[in-house]
Amino acid sequence: MSGSSSTPPSSPPAIEARELTKVFPLQWSKGYMVAVDKVSFTVNAGEVYGLIGPNGSGKSTTMKLVLGLMAPSLGTTKVFGLSTSDVRARSEIGFLPENPYFYKHLTGAETLRFYGKLCGLRGRSLQERIGELLELVDLEHARDRRLAGYSKGMLQRIGLAQALVQRPRLVVLDEPTAGVDPIGSREIRDLILRLKQEGISVFLCSHLLEQVQEVCDRVGIIFQGKLRREGPLDELTAIENQTEILLQEASPALISKIQALIQAEGADLLSLGRPRTTLERLFLDEVERGLADARSAGVHSAEPSPPPRP
Amino acid sequence: MSVPNHAPMPGRPVPPMFSPGRIWTLAAATFTQLVRMRTFYFLLFFAVLVFGMSNVNLLYTAEQQLSTIRGTSFGAMWLFAWLFAVTATAVVIPRDIEDRTLYTILSKPVPRVEYLLGKFFGVLLVITVALGAMLLLSGLVLEFRKAGLIAETRSYLEQSPDLTPADIQGQLDAISSEGFHPRLFTAAWIILLQAAVMAAATILVSTFASSSLFTIIVGIAFFLIGHGHRIAVDYWSEGGATNNWLAWAAKVVPDFHIFNVHEKIVAGSTASPLVMAEITAYAGVYCVVYLLLGWYMFSDKEF
Numbered sequence: 001m002s003g004s005s006s007t008p009p010s011s012p013p014a015i016e017a018r019e020l021t022k023v024f025p026l027q028w029s030k031g032y033m034v035a036v037d038k039v040s041f042t043v044n045a046g047e048v049y050g051l052i053g054p055n056g057s058g059k060s061t062t063m064k065l066v067l068g069l070m071a072p073s074l075g076t077t078k079v080f081g082l083s084t085s086d087v088r089a090r091s092e093i094g095f096l097p098e099n100p101y102f103y104k105h106l107t108g109a110e111t112l113r114f115y116g117k118l119c120g121l122r123g124r125s126l127q128e129r130i131g132e133l134l135e136l137v138d139l140e141h142a143r144d145r146r147l148a149g150y151s152k153g154m155l156q157r158i159g160l161a162q163a164l165v166q167r168p169r170l171v172v173l174d175e176p177t178a179g180v181d182p183i184g185s186r187e188i189r190d191l192i193l194r195l196k197q198e199g200i201s202v203f204l205c206s207h208l209l210e211q212v213q214e215v216c217d218r219v220g221i222i223f224q225g226k227l228r229r230e231g232p233l234d235e236l237t238a239i240e241n242q243t244e245i246l247l248q249e250a251s252p253a254l255i256s257k258i259q260a261l262i263q264a265e266g267a268d269l270l271s272l273g274r275p276r277t278t279l280e281r282l283f284l285d286e287v288e289r290g291l292a293d294a295r296s297a298g299v300h301s302a303e304p305s306p307p308p309r310p
Numbered sequence: 311m312s313v314p315n316h317a318p319m320p321g322r323p324v325p326p327m328f329s330p331g332r333i334w335t336l337a338a339a340t341f342t343q344l345v346r347m348r349t350f351y352f353l354l355f356f357a358v359l360v361f362g363m364s365n366v367n368l369l370y371t372a373e374q375q376l377s378t379i380r381g382t383s384f385g386a387m388w389l390f391a392w393l394f395a396v397t398a399t400a401v402v403i404p405r406d407i408e409d410r411t412l413y414t415i416l417s418k419p420v421p422r423v424e425y426l427l428g429k430f431f432g433v434l435l436v437i438t439v440a441l442g443a444m445l446l447l448s449g450l451v452l453e454f455r456k457a458g459l460i461a462e463t464r465s466y467l468e469q470s471p472d473l474t475p476a477d478i479q480g481q482l483d484a485i486s487s488e489g490f491h492p493r494l495f496t497a498a499w500i501i502l503l504q505a506a507v508m509a510a511a512t513i514l515v516s517t518f519a520s521s522s523l524f525t526i527i528v529g530i531a532f533f534l535i536g537h538g539h540r541i542a543v544d545y546w547s548e549g550g551a552t553n554n555w556l557a558w559a560a561k562v563v564p565d566f567h568i569f570n571v572h573e574k575i576v577a578g579s580t581a582s583p584l585v586m587a588e589i590t591a592y593a594g595v596y597c598v599v600y601l602l603l604g605w606y607m608f609s610d611k612e613f
Contacts, residue, residue, distance in 0.1 A: 067417045070612045087421050091325045095417035101409040103339060105346035117335040118418040120325055162414060172417075 012081035014170045014201035015043040015066055019075035022061050035061040037225040038075070043218070045080075045169070048192060048202040050216035050233075052209060058225040059205045060098075063174055066203065067095055079170060091119060094163030098175040100155055104148035108139050108158050111147060112165055119166035133161035136191075152179040160188065170201045177211060189215055213237070246275065325419040332420055336428020341435045344398055349436060352394075356386050356444050364455045372459040376452060376488035377577070383448035384497060384576045390444070391437050391505035396529035398433050399512035404522045412613060423605045426513055430601060433509050438502060445498050449490040456489035487578075496586055497575040503593035504569040508533060510600035517607040536566035564596045 022036040036058045043049040053059050064070040066077050068084035082089035102111050112130045121129060134140045137157035147155065156179065163171055173192070177185040192202055192215045206212050212219060213233065220230040229236060247254075255272070262269050363382045366375075403426075406412040415425060460482055467478045512529045519525040543560050568589060571581055581589075 064613070067413075069413060069416060071610065087327065087419050088325055090417055091419040093417060095414060097410055097413045099410075100414065101411055102414065103343060103411060105343050106339070110342075114335065114339050115414070115418060118332055118415065118420055120329070120331070120419075122331075159414075166418075 011045040012078070013042045014045050014047065014080060015041070015049070015203055016078040016081075017041050017062075017066065017075070018077075020062065020065055020072050020077060021074035022058075022065060022070065023073040034225050036065065036072075039222065039225075039227045040075075041220050041227060041230055043170075043201055043203055045201055046196065046199045047217045048196050048204065048215050050204045050206065050212035050219045051222055052206060052212055052219060053222035054207065057222045059222055060174065062222065063172060063203070063205055067093065067172060091166060092169045094166070094168035094171045096156075096159045096163045096171070096173045096176055098178050099152075100159035102147050102155070102158065102162070105146060107144050107146050108134060108150070108161075109143040111158055112161055115162040116165045121166060129165060133164060136164075137161045138187075153181060153184045156180050156184070156188070160191065164195075168200070170203065171195060172203045174205045175208075176204065176206070177208060185211070242270065327421065329424065333424050333427045333431065336415075336420075336425060337431035337435055340402055340429055340432020341439075343402065344432070344436045349394065349398065350440065350443075352390055353440065353443055353447075356383075356390070357447055359383075359386055360448055360451045364451050372463055372485045373488045375459065376456055376485070379448070379452055379455060380488070380494070380576055383444065383451075384494075384501070384572065387441055387444045387448075387498065388501050388504075388572065391441060391501045392508050392533060394437055394440070395433060395505040395508040396512050396533065397526055398436065399429070399509045400516055400519075400522045400525035400529060402429050402433065403513070403516045404519070404525070407613060416613075422608050422611075426517075426601060426604055426608055430509055430513055434502075434506055437505050437509075441498050441502055445494065449494070452490045456486065460485055493575055493580050496581055497572040499586070500569050500572040500575070500581075500589055503590060504566065507564055507593050507596045507600075510597040510604070514600045514604040514607070517604045517611065532563060533566070535563050539563055539565040540567045564592065568592060 018040050020036055020039040021034070024033045024035055025031075026033055039058070039062060041049070041051075051059050051062060061070065065072050066079070066084060068077075068087075068090065071085065077084045079089040080092050082092075084090075103114070106114060109130055112133055113126060116126045116129060130143075131140075134143050137160055139154060139157055139161070142150065142154060147158065150158065156176070160173075160176070163173075176188050176192075180188065189211060192204070195202055196215075196217075202215075204212065204216065216233050218231060219233050219236055221228045245258075259269060259272075360379065360383050363379045366378070406415070412425075416422065463485060464478065464482060467473055467481060508529065511532050512525060515528045515532075516522075516525045519528065539560065543565075571585065571589065575581055
């Protein structure tokens with residue numbers, strides 16, 4: 001996936017982590033635990049970077065180091081050239097934590113106003129921004145409802161809106177689709193792609209590999225605190241000694257000829273069959289089809305309309 | 311979904327390193343949080359207490375009745391202020407940590423000192439508004455009751471042939487002097503100052519405490535030690551203890567007896583501007599020191 005970044009090429013990297021190490025002392029013993037071990041990676045401006053790894057692999061600690069919520073034991077992290085210990089760097093970052101909890105006593109609009117004011121937004125520009133973001137995350141109908149009455153998916157969406165409130169250049173997302181239904185998950189995926197089109201860098205932590213594969217330009221695989229593999233997604237996922245041919249409207253005769261040619265050349269045919277769609281795609285297609293049927297039959301559905309396909 | 315522009319703002323202004331606006335935003339959010347937790351329900355209890363006291367006629371004189379209303383009102387205000395300062399402050403920061411709301415706040419351009427100050431001023435704002443409301447309510451009850459007592463006393467005294475109009479007026483003036491007096495504002499100010507010291511100390515504790523309960527217990531212990539402060543210092547002095555360590559230990563916790571001046575003011579004394587300035591400075595120094603220590607503890611805290 002290549003980014004259509006609007007950021008000038010001279011722009012410093014969105015994130016530059018060098019030899020990042022975090023050591024936690026263990027309680028009641030003289031030992032220590034290395035949560036992140038000499039991790040180095042770069043997220044270029046306008047790029048979507050996915051950090052994947054199993055639970056306890058060091059993803060969240062790396063993210064907290066990038067956000068400046070933790071200080072590294074060794075190494076450095078910079079956001080657009082500024083050290084993450086510098087508060088000013090955070091005006092460039094929008095952060096959505098996993099399972100976000102906000103002040104439940106505030107309404108959706110009040111929540112965005114609160115975070116907007118923390119970023120220095122005021123007056124009409126803030127009001128307009130709140131309206132834009134509520135429209136973006138489809139929460140206009142709940143703008144004056146307190147967050148205590150929001151569902152998990154709605155909380156995730158208001159969390160995304162607060163992350164974007166100051167128009168950051170870097171958005172950090174920790175498991176952004178955790179607890180979100182397939183349609184909501186699809187919308188968040190589309191939003192990530194849209195942010196990328198607008199030149200916004202995205203740093204994404206997830207263990208939903210399919211989702212990461214769909215949106216990321218580059219991927220890092222972290223395990224036991226070490227970055228095991230890192231690079232462009234296309235390069236990492238390519239199997240060097242295999243070639244894939246995808247045909248459309250191929251006759252059985254043509255396929256027989258190709259098989260014979262493969263045998264004649266001494267290569268192995270590993271698989272032959274029809275490509276599979278994903279369960280997510282199947283689900284969304286069925287929902288879309290159902291809605292279309294209902295519409296053609298003149299029945300108005302209470303369900304939200306499905307997201308536009310990218 | 312519509313497609314608004316989310317592209318970064320061109321020429322984004324550099325956020326200031328210290329912003330009173332951000333502190334105010336955090337303080338206002340804390341105020342709203344505490345108000346929506348229905349903390350002002352205490353005012354209903356206070357209203358019932360004050361109205362109840364105004365209708366109790368067990369005492370002999372009108373002056374004593376007004377004095378009792380005044381004393382009870384300010385006693386309740388004092389209790390509310392320091393207890394609320396401890397419990398509310400002990401809740402607001404640990405709750406942000408547990409709910410991970412702190413992550414989203416500190417990932418914005420918010421220095422940690424501003425976060426602490428926002429919480430501190432938010433709690434103080436609630437206490438100030440509550441004290442103002444209680445002061446207003448007790449003032450109204452006092453004046454209403456005073457008017458009734460003066461009318462009753464006047465009609466009673468006017469039936470006595472031995473009393474001259476000057477005698478009657480003297481007695482009525484004595485009753486009137488027990489009503490609401492502007493000096494009571496200074497008593498409320500001293501109560502607020504003591505609450506501010508308690509809130510600052512509780513902020514300091516909550517920066518390293520592991521739970522709200524622990525913070526509340528330490529806060530209340532701090533309050534009790536502050537009240538036993540003078541007794542302890544006198545005891546050490548009588549025993550000839552001139553240990554420097556004890557002298558420094560005595561300075562760590564403020565002497566809360568200093569704030570007991572509000573009781574004398576409520577009883578009828580007046581505090582001079584110099585005394586008021588000294589008490590204000592004393593509370594101010596402790597607030598600043600506790601908040602600086604809290605900032606030091608909080609600045610490297612990892613979540």
